[in-house]
Amino acid sequence: MIYLLSDTWFLFNKYVRITLRMPMWALFTIIQPLIWLLIFGQLFKNMASIPGFPSGRYMDFFLPGAVIMTVLFGTSWSGVSLLREINFGTVDKMLVTPVSRISIVMSRVIHSAFTVIIQCIIILIVALIFGVRLSGFGGALLSLVVVFLLAAGFSGISNGLAIWIKREEPLVVMGNMMTLPLMFFSSAMVPKNFMPEWIKIITMINPIDYAVEAIRTFYTGAVMSGAVLMEVVFLILFAVAAISWATEMFINQAE
Amino acid sequence: MIKTDSLTKTYSSGTKALDNLTIHVKEGEVFGFLGPNGAGKSTAIKILTTLSIPTSGSAWVSGYSVLTDAVKVRHSIGYVAQETGVDYFLSGRENLVLQGRMYRMDKKDIYHRVEELLGLFDLKGSADELVSTYSGGMRRKLDIATALIHNPRILFLDEPTLGLDPHSRSSLWNYIRMLNKDLKVTIFLTTHYLDEADKLSHRIGILHKGSIKIIDTPEALKDNIKGDSVNLSLNSGVKERAISILKGNTVVKDILCEDSHVRVYVNNGSEAIPGLMKLLNEHGIEISSLTISRPTLDDVYLKYSGVSFKEGESSEGSNPWWAQWAKKGWGKNWKGGEGEWKQEGSEGSEDGKDNDSETPSPLPSPLRGEGWVRGGFSDENKDWQKWQQGSDNQDNQEWKKWMKEDAATAAEQPAGDSWEKQKEAWNTEKGKDEKDEGKNGDNKKEEKNGDNNKEEAWKKWSNASDWEKWGKGGGKG
Numbered sequence: 101m102i103y104l105l106s107d108t109w110f111l112f113n114k115y116v117r118i119t120l121r122m123p124m125w126a127l128f129t130i131i132q133p134l135i136w137l138l139i140f141g142q143l144f145k146n147m148a149s150i151p152g153f154p155s156g157r158y159m160d161f162f163l164p165g166a167v168i169m170t171v172l173f174g175t176s177w178s179g180v181s182l183l184r185e186i187n188f189g190t191v192d193k194m195l196v197t198p199v200s201r202i203s204i205v206m207s208r209v210i211h212s213a214f215t216v217i218i219q220c221i222i223i224l225i226v227a228l229i230f231g232v233r234l235s236g237f238g239g240a241l242l243s244l245v246v247v248f249l250l251a252a253g254f255s256g257i258s259n260g261l262a263i264w265i266k267r268e269e270p271l272v273v274m275g276n277m278m279t280l281p282l283m284f285f286s287s288a289m290v291p292k293n294f295m296p297e298w299i300k301i302i303t304m305i306n307p308i309d310y311a312v313e314a315i316r317t318f319y320t321g322a323v324m325s326g327a328v329l330m331e332v333v334f335l336i337l338f339a340v341a342a343i344s345w346a347t348e349m350f351i352n353q354a355e
Numbered sequence: 356m357i358k359t360d361s362l363t364k365t366y367s368s369g370t371k372a373l374d375n376l377t378i379h380v381k382e383g384e385v386f387g388f389l390g391p392n393g394a395g396k397s398t399a400i401k402i403l404t405t406l407s408i409p410t411s412g413s414a415w416v417s418g419y420s421v422l423t424d425a426v427k428v429r430h431s432i433g434y435v436a437q438e439t440g441v442d443y444f445l446s447g448r449e450n451l452v453l454q455g456r457m458y459r460m461d462k463k464d465i466y467h468r469v470e471e472l473l474g475l476f477d478l479k480g481s482a483d484e485l486v487s488t489y490s491g492g493m494r495r496k497l498d499i500a501t502a503l504i505h506n507p508r509i510l511f512l513d514e515p516t517l518g519l520d521p522h523s524r525s526s527l528w529n530y531i532r533m534l535n536k537d538l539k540v541t542i543f544l545t546t547h548y549l550d551e552a553d554k555l556s557h558r559i560g561i562l563h564k565g566s567i568k569i570i571d572t573p574e575a576l577k578d579n580i581k582g583d584s585v586n587l588s589l590n591s592g593v594k595e596r597a598i599s600i601l602k603g604n605t606v607v608k609d610i611l612c613e614d615s616h617v618r619v620y621v622n623n624g625s626e627a628i629p630g631l632m633k634l635l636n637e638h639g640i641e642i643s644s645l646t647i648s649r650p651t652l653d654d655v656y657l658k659y660s661g662v663s664f665k666e667g668e669s670s671e672g673s674n675p676w677w678a679q680w681a682k683k684g685w686g687k688n689w690k691g692g693e694g695e696w697k698q699e700g701s702e703g704s705e706d707g708k709d710n711d712s713e714t715p716s717p718l719p720s721p722l723r724g725e726g727w728v729r730g731g732f733s734d735e736n737k738d739w740q741k742w743q744q745g746s747d748n749q750d751n752q753e754w755k756k757w758m759k760e761d762a763a764t765a766a767e768q769p770a771g772d773s774w775e776k777q778k779e780a781w782n783t784e785k786g787k788d789e790k791d792e793g794k795n796g797d798n799k800k801e802e803k804n805g806d807n808n809k810e811e812a813w814k815k816w817s818n819a820s821d822w823e824k825w826g827k828g829g830g831k832g
Contacts, residue, residue: 110456118442190442192438
């Protein structure tokens with residue numbers, strides 16, 4: 101168990117170092133979510149005047165959506181770098197050591213979760229500057245927990261898919277195929293009461309929708325309701341399942 | 356140290372990569388696994404390093420089963436894959452430290468070991484630079500260093516010099532020898548370079564289509580090929596007479612001739628030469644030059660796999676810098692049967708020139724081979740053989756020197772007992788060695804100057820400080 105933690109820590113450390121050594125990448129990681137927030141905020145601005153829209157300003161409504169978009173776009177690619185590591189022989193080099201296999205997956209997942217958390221913090225700051233009202237510091241902090249869970253889940257899926265497909269191109273396509281529709285099948289951009297019935301049904305099994313709803317609740321201040329608890333539990337299950345699957349794929353890749 | 360028992364691996368695609376592979380690698384030896392791309396070398400190494408699971412059969416590494424004791428196996432081995440596994444965006448030192456962490460070594464041990472390894476592989480100067488700035492040779496060295504971080508007794512090297520330039524290649528060979536000789540690391544090496552297997556390994560296993568064709572010392576393998584060829588250059592006009600005289604001799608098994616050049620096949624070249632020379636002299640035939648060729652590993656490969664080395668290669672795999680040259684040469688113009696080369700077509704006319712020009716330069720073999728191609732000889736296949744033969748003499752000497760030193764050190768140290776025994780096992784036929792000595796001696800008589808030059812040059816090349824210079828200066832291309 102101690103090995104599990106230390107292995108994960110040292111590998112996580114490595115990925116952080118590598119990330120910091122790509123300044124261009126770090127820069128765009130920061131700029132990208134702002135673009136989502138500002139462009140989408142402007143594009144759907146007038147939606148708020150439609151009768152029945154839940155909040156006064158579209159940006160208030162969309163902030164959780166922007167956070168979620170950042171999570172999805174930030175993590176659904178994390179398998180690509182795993183593939184690169186496999187092709188470079190780095191993974192084999194890890195696998196011949198006694199290092200915990202779960203740690204290899206965990207460190208990658210945690211690393212990509214942490215990168216999106218940093219992005220989300222930046223989004224929150226910018227949103228505050230633009231006048232979005234948050235209920236409080238606690239809510240914002242709790243929303244980052246949700247971000248972590250969702251990011252870990254999707255990063256796990258992406259890593260699992262990477263080992264399964266073993267090619268970059270289809271992996272990228274599958275990543276988009278997975279995240280984009282799921283995002284539209286959630287209340288990230290459009291409030292639920294605007295949705296057709298069949299989409300509403302899909303949202304009930306969509307982890308993204310659970311995350312959006314939870315984050316929205318945290319931002320508006322109604323913190324500890326039963327619904328939120330259920331949403332968080334669902335996300336925990338989702339993350340655990342995704343990481344377990346990825347680890348399973350990883351261990352079985354030796355056939 | 357390493358044992359496999361009818362190891363078989365069938366991939367889900369249906370390819371049978373390994374077919375009943377049974378080998379036994381002894382402690383302290385360098386075991387060379389020779390075969391073309393696609394012969395199953397990497398699959399074997401992946402199973403032995405616990406990266407892959409066999410379909411059937413079993414394997415033990417340092418006494419632990421790779422199937423049930425994988426973690427213990429992992430602790431006892433180091434593995435250098437075909438692809439450089441080091442992280443490009445970490446510095447050399449960070450790579451080493453991380454690898455130490457992966458083996459759960461504690462900080463202090465890692466620190467000392469890292470310093471030691473950086474010194475050992477002459478990487479101290481660039482230890483804190485990112486690996487992405489390293490040259491191919493340096494990366495390879497770092498890769499080997501990381502594999503040694505936990506002081507393993509066995510090192511697996513999968514195509515260690517693939518894609519390296521000749522300088523880094525021979526430099527790396529020296530490091531590998533040093534690891535085996537000084538640090539007593541058992542080395543399991545795969546390669547598809549014939550000269551590499553020949554130069555580095557104590558024993559060679561020839562792998563063809565997933566199964567071992569034969570395992571023996573390089574020398575014994577080459578001795579199995581019946582016959583040496585004695586190549587005579589004669590003054591024109593006396594050739595027919597010479598042939599008729601030689602044909603009457605009982606030691607001569609076969610004669611092939613082109614232009615003024617005669618190739619005489621005999622069982623033992625070094626023993627036959629004095630007799631042949633005497634015979635020809637008695638009849639007043641003057642020999643302008645004489646060389647003797649030992650069979651090469653290519654002949655060996657041909658004999659045991661039924662196909663020439665190049666033909667045995669499957670199409671997949673990389674295209675290194677020498678590919679073009681290799682394609683031109685091997686197995687195209689010559690058709691082999693039972694270790695004897697039969698000529699096809701009429702390209703043989705260059706043969707005489709080849710032999711005359713045979714004063715091998717001290718350059719590493721691949722470079723030399725290339726030089727010959729550029730020299731414009733029409734039949735590079737012969738150049739290839741020649742290259743092997745040329746390097747043979749100098750290698751035999753070097754090798755023997757090395758073996759002797761080993762034996763000496765082993766005798767001194769009681770711990771080296773098993774080492775000594777193996778040495779005897781590898782050199783089962785001591786006489787063979789002496790024979791070689793004789794041959795080299797004969798050769799020296801004929802090309803005294805050439806040989807002296809060779810030896811000097813070799814010394815210069817194998818001088819440690821020179822390697823260092825390459826490691827540093829040549830490294831950062």
